[in-house]
Amino acid sequence: LATSILTLQKSNEPTGGTGSGTGTGATSQDLTVDLEISEDKVSPGDVVTFDLDIENTAEYDAEEVEVTLTVKGIDENGEDVEVEAETFDLNDEGSDDNVEVLSLALRVPFTAEEGEYDVIVDVEWKNEDTNEKFINQVVEENAIEVERQDHDVRVTEIILSETAVDAGNNVQVGITIFNVGLQDEDVKIRVKSTELGVDLTSGQFELDEDEETTQHMSFTVPKNTKNGEYVIQATVMFGDSESKTEFATLKVGGQGKDGVSVIPLTTTISNEFGSIGLVLGIIIALVVIALVSKEFIPASWGVRTEIIRRR
Structure with a gap:
């Protein structure tokens, strides 16, 4: 299991809507995403771990794969919180090293309001042969529920x-x-x-x-x-x-x-x-x-x- 050291940042994108990819590339599912979340019920200040399996099912190598995970509207004033993994490459489906396993972690903001929040994973990459860019977006609605405890x-x-x-x-x-x-x-x-x-x-x-x-x-x-x-x-x-x-x-x-x-x-x-x-x-x-x-x-x-x- 590869553990990524992440940059935690607020998103500048407005909250709302699941949508499709926001990048410049065409939408594609050549790179599939399997997401597991350590806890679905959390409190402000808790650490949540997101385990991701990114698999290349295409007949071409994927270069400069970028993975961004966003929790929508969980920060102050309804702002998003993002974590980004380091860029990596994936070989084609018939080769070794066509799967990347990531473990991303973030802390629930201390000011998070009670409620349910969507988790969105954006994967962007380019075809090594043609340099064509693609994006795949996975949306997990109401994936995290924030509950405040009586004493905390x-x-x-x-x-x-x-x-x-x-x-x-x-x-x-x-x-x-x-x-x-x-x-x-x-x-x-x-x-x-x-x-x-x-x-x-x-x-x-x-x-x-x-x-x-x-x-x-x-x-x-x-x-x-x-x-x-x-x-x-x-x-x-x-x-x-x-x-x-x-x-x-x-x-x-x-x-x-x-x-x-x-x-x-x-x-x-x-x-x-x-x-x-x-x-x-x-x-x-x-x-x-x-x-x-x-x-x-x-x-x-x-x-x-x-x-x-x-x-």
């Missing part, structure tokens, strides 16, 4: 002041959480790294339904820490011993970038804090470079909360 708080972002530091230096961590559930929650945030001896917990505070908050914490990397990569674990605790955890990586020694915002794509869920939960989806992190202002850096070991209302 997610870590939506982890911000590191630096991705690489020297032993003995200070690191600031910003953790953003979003209450995607239907109930107001009393929450705590925990930042932990067993290897670095870090274990910080915020005080308990209330987070209303559909509300987002960011907390900032800082710690010092021990002076005797060896160079290497270390996992930073950010956990939000809420409800009846429920928790959700995301991860970021801090490099000790070497060069890094300041103010890196890590939007995690791997979710660990546990019913009891401290236990190792089930890892959902594929371990992917979409890294966005951002500048961090001086206001971001709190006093050593300090905690600051910012409330952002989305209503």
